[in-house]
Amino acid sequence: MRLYQWDGYATRFQAQVVRAWSEERGHYAVLSQTLFYPESGGQPADTGVLRGEFGEVRVLHVYEEEKAFGDVVHVLSHPVPEGAQVEGEIDWERRFRHMQRHTAQHILSQALLRAGGYHTIAVSLDSAVCTVDLEEEPEEDKLRQAEALANFAVYADYPVEAFWVTEEELAQYPLRRPPKVQGQVRLVRIGDFDLAACGGTHLKTSAQAGPIKVLKWERYKGGGRVYFVAGWEALEDYHAKHALLSRLALGFSTNPLGVEKPIQKLQEELYTLKGENQALKEALVEALLPRALEERALLVPASVLGELAKRLLSWSDKTFFLLSPEGRFALLGPKRMEVLEGLKALGAKGGGKEVVQGALPKEKVAEALDPKRVS
Numbered sequence: 001m002r003l004y005q006w007d008g009y010a011t012r013f014q015a016q017v018v019r020a021w022s023e024e025r026g027h028y029a030v031l032s033q034t035l036f037y038p039e040s041g042g043q044p045a046d047t048g049v050l051r052g053e054f055g056e057v058r059v060l061h062v063y064e065e066e067k068a069f070g071d072v073v074h075v076l077s078h079p080v081p082e083g084a085q086v087e088g089e090i091d092w093e094r095r096f097r098h099m100q101r102h103t104a105q106h107i108l109s110q111a112l113l114r115a116g117g118y119h120t121i122a123v124s125l126d127s128a129v130c131t132v133d134l135e136e137e138p139e140e141d142k143l144r145q146a147e148a149l150a151n152f153a154v155y156a157d158y159p160v161e162a163f164w165v166t167e168e169e170l171a172q173y174p175l176r177r178p179p180k181v182q183g184q185v186r187l188v189r190i191g192d193f194d195l196a197a198c199g200g201t202h203l204k205t206s207a208q209a210g211p212i213k214v215l216k217w218e219r220y221k222g223g224g225r226v227y228f229v230a231g232w233e234a235l236e237d238y239h240a241k242h243a244l245l246s247r248l249a250l251g252f253s254t255n256p257l258g259v260e261k262p263i264q265k266l267q268e269e270l271y272t273l274k275g276e277n278q279a280l281k282e283a284l285v286e287a288l289l290p291r292a293l294e295e296r297a298l299l300v301p302a303s304v305l306g307e308l309a310k311r312l313l314s315w316s317d318k319t320f321f322l323l324s325p326e327g328r329f330a331l332l333g334p335k336r337m338e339v340l341e342g343l344k345a346l347g348a349k350g351g352g353k354e355v356v357q358g359a360l361p362k363e364k365v366a367e368a369l370d371p372k373r374v375s
Contacts, residue, residue: 004036167184329348
């Protein structure tokens with residue numbers, strides 16, 4: 001019996017171990033009844049503990065052997081004896097967050113349908129940032145309308161109730177989407193706002209799911225994917241972002257909502273400096289090129305080592321050795337592999353095809369620049 005379908009707020013239960021076995025991958029048990037929700041429908045599984053005469057074992061994961069009506073299998077940290085009486089306890093904080101995500105998803109999916117005619121085809125609730133996949137590609141203004149509508153449903157404090165109907169009775173109910181199961185079907189109603197077939201765990205009222213915040217959306221498989229946070233996790237997201245903005249604002253001597261302007265100014269200055277820096281590097285390469293052609297073995301700044309090597313590639317009949325003060329080097333030309341072998345005695349490591357690149361110990365730089373190494 002799946003106790004979670006009758007009371008999503010219960011945290012402890014009594015049961016008997018009906019089946020228990022161990023495999024190379026872990027230890028497993030099926031109970032006579034359980035509060036542990038198996039991973040399904042985009043909602044993650046519960047975790048917790050089982051206690052008995054054997055002591056206490058962790059429930060690491062829970063899954064269904066067969067969808068909807070198969071046994072619920074508990075993945076355990078240690079084996080338990082078949083036939084043992086157990087007391088199970090779920091991780092309540094984890095369960096409550098999952099219920100907030102799941103109930104919020106029902107509300108948001110209905111809001112998306114009402115605001116833009118967008119149909120939910122898949123969901124993922126396995127992290128604080130959840131996703132709803134839509135059959136259609138959404139528009140930004142419709143998403144904002146849906147977000148507002150979803151939060152109005154939160155503030156309305158609708159009761160959330162689950163009940164069972166037969167397959168024949170389904171036609172009487174205006175479901176948001178058709179059910180994926182047959183026979184007895186479990187429906188979840190959120191006031192007069194949403195009605196959908198669902199086997200998951202939900203809150204008692206819509207108010208407990210809020211706030212609901214849409215973070216972003218993207219095109220996905222011909223439709224759209226909407227990212228959102230809800231409940232405690234939406235507040236945690238707000239707290240983290242507000243704290244970050246406050247720290248940044250302090251550095252710019254402004255308020256949290258005023259940091260955009262000084263950051264834009266910094267970006268403009270950075271782009272200007274990057275351009276100036278690139279021009280200086282190009283000028284330095286031009287200045288070093290004649291010396292490189294004459295000396296063959298040359299100490300150069302690491303920032304221009306690669307660009308200078310590219311410029312020297314056209315002199316394919318000559319071998320060049322470019323070395324930075326930090327020990328980074330580039331070798332090119334017909335004898336590049338021979339020079340590399342000689343450098344290995346100094347602790348050099350590197351490789352490549354047309355240009356051999358690598359490094360050697362900084363203290364060996366002066367010794368490596370011996371002109372006799374490149375001739």
